[in-house]
Amino acid sequence: DLQKAAQYVTSAEAVIGPENKLDRMLLLYVKGKSVLETQPAQSISQFQDLRKLATEVGSLKYSFLANVGLGLAYESSTKWTESESAFERAVEHAERIRKTLDPAAKRTFLHGEEILGVKHVAPYEGLARVRQQKGDALSSLDAAEQTKARSFADKISQRLPGTTFGVDVKLLDELDGIEKNIRSNHRREEECRARSGDRSLLPKLVESRKAFEQELTRLEQKIKGSYPTFHAVRFAHPIPIDKSALRVDEVALAYEVTDTGVVVYLIKGRRLEQTVFKPISRRTLEALVRKFREPFEDVSKDNVSEKLESFDFSRGKMLFELLIKDFLPKIEREKPLIVMPDEALGVVPFEMLVMKEHRGRVEGTPSRGLTVKGVEFLADRNPIVYYQSVTALTLARMQKKQSGSGSRVLVIADPVLSAQSEADDSSAAVAAERKDEIDKAIAERARAAENRPAAATQDIRLLSAEMFNKLSEDFVELPETKKLAEGIRETFGERVDVYMGKRATLSTFRKEIVPKIGTYDKIVFATHGYFGDKYLPEIHEPILLLSLIPQRADNLLRMSTVMDLDLDAHLVTLIACQSGLGRRIAGEGVMGMGRAFQYAGAKSVLMSLWSVAEATSVEICRVMLEATKNGATNLEALQAGRRAVREAGWDHPFFWAGFILVGEPK
Secondary structure (H helix, E strand, O other): OHHHHHHHHHHHHHHOOOOOHHHHHHHHHHHHHHOOOOOHHHHHHHHHHHHHHHHHHOOHHHHHHHHHHHHHHHHHOOOHHHHHHHHHHHHHHHHHHHHOOOHHHHOOOOOOOEEOOEEOOHHHHHHHHHHHHOOOHHHHHHHHHHHHHHHHHHHOOOOOOOOOOOOOHHHHHHHHHHHHHHHHHHHHHHHHHOOOOOHHHHHHHHHHHHHHHHHHHHHHHHHHHHOHHHHHHHOOOOOOHHHOOOOOOOEEEEEEEOOOOEEEEEEEOOEEEEEEEEOOOHHHHHHHHHHHHHHHOOOOOOOHHHHHHOOOHHHHHHHHHHHOHHHHHHOOOOOOEEEEOOHHHHHOOHHHOEEEEEEEEEEEEOOOEEEEEEEEEHHHOOOEEEOOOHHHHHHHHHOOOOOOOOOEEEEEEEEOOOHHHHHHOOHHHHHHHHHHHHHHHHHHHHHOOOOOHHHHOOOOOEOOHHHHHHHHHHOOOOOHHHHHHHHHHHHHHHHEEEEEEOOOOHHHHHHHHHHHHHHEEEEEEEEEEEOOOOOOOOOOOOEEEOOOOOOOEOOEEEHHHHOOOOOOOOEEEEEEEEOOEOOOEOHHHHHHHHHHHHHHOOOEEEEEOOOOOHHHHHHHHHHHHHHHHOOOOHHHHHHHHHHHHHHOOEOOHHHHOOEEEEEOOO
């Protein structure tokens, strides 16, 4: 109600004097925001006054808001150069604000944290939009890459006890110390700038801040020299397309989702071929994705027929026309396509986008097989692989691994997930053993606290009773995966190591598997995974569930722990995962987990975007692994697995399209 807002603004102006600078900044922001859409010129004037006052006061928060407001106002007036300049300043302020946050807050910095309703991601996305509109496509792509790089960097800013990401722990501790000093110094600056603060202390605090920032720059360069991959990930430095590892014959589509539309980039080799801005709001896009995926969520024996028959081909066609159609003439049929999705698009299997639909329908029954008639999917034209970004692709390909030095196969399957299963599995004995381990670990920690206390306790993490029970209730047993493990053993013989049931715990993983993890060429996690936000704040990163024994033991393989592994695998397979459609559609969680395995050294990761029917999941994985043994590439093997399922009567995309390959096609 802008009219009522104007009345309140007038009333506020009458009582806020020029000496009340904090209140005046808030008032200027409200005035600029209230007329942003209807009177952008007037809005520009208000935000300029706010920027001037914020600079005078030294307020990072209001400097950020002023420049975001100016960027949006200039964008609305099609003043692209001015808008770009304002958004660039806003990004600088956002990066400074980020340095003042503790690691937990950094995890939600871009998309979760807000200042007066404005997300920190706003200027990053604004740069991508505005640069595309002014014809600077390469700079637009750089901005999109920066957003994805920053999002992933923030996910790993809070490391679990004992995790090092392959970096000297002394450097990580030094980095943590400097960042802690910057945060502490910022809090003191804010206290001094408050109404009752002692502003005489500010000059000394500003000097301290500059000194800490210089220390951070020095350490960043040191890390860059010794650990370039970690540096590029942790400090969010995107790689320009002309310096990327894209091959000359490769074709990629990259996406940047923003509040007002999607920027799409067609990349051929190391050349940006075409960019298009699609005017669709983030909210509308997310609603479309939710509706598109709805028939595949929470499918059970009781509702499977109703759910799968409700699949709306028209929504698949809408997404195809929005995301693919403009570029299809430049993409050869049968040629592998690299897709780099963003946000909600990360939970869309592009394979099942509908190219053509003529009286599309679902025939058959779940018990005898379901066939789709009158529809051509994108998967019928082009095989697809996924990467998070051009930067992620390049870093993965730059890693210097032995490439196939190991030949063994690891299978983790059929985990214990229910309380009943635990009771049947001698839980009392396991719990007693666990208690002894905990007591010993605590004693060891007390003796060596000054050395590495975090590492000493990394194996005794506990979940809250509420969270443990919730996980036990939400995730069902996976008995079919036992058959998969047996089938893989038949295919690969003595080369296979299988961990099932109560052996599939995090403790066993650390003690028995991690020391030899580099010997595995293929790794299969036939267990549940979750990449959404349902279990916040206790679980704040993508996870794979291992056996939930004993009671409350944290047997979750987390993304940050994955990044600490030293893999040399051509293929990692994750079966029965859920991407999670929580408050925000967690597409970045899906791509993040894939990227984590690549950071650890895996060439490709097979992931599922919803909980697929267990029997077909197992069949796709079995056929795929057998095909790789016979010389097929990972992408060819995935196509073989899908083809086997479809030809067996499970042609509905629910059964085959949910599996995507993140990483190398060959």
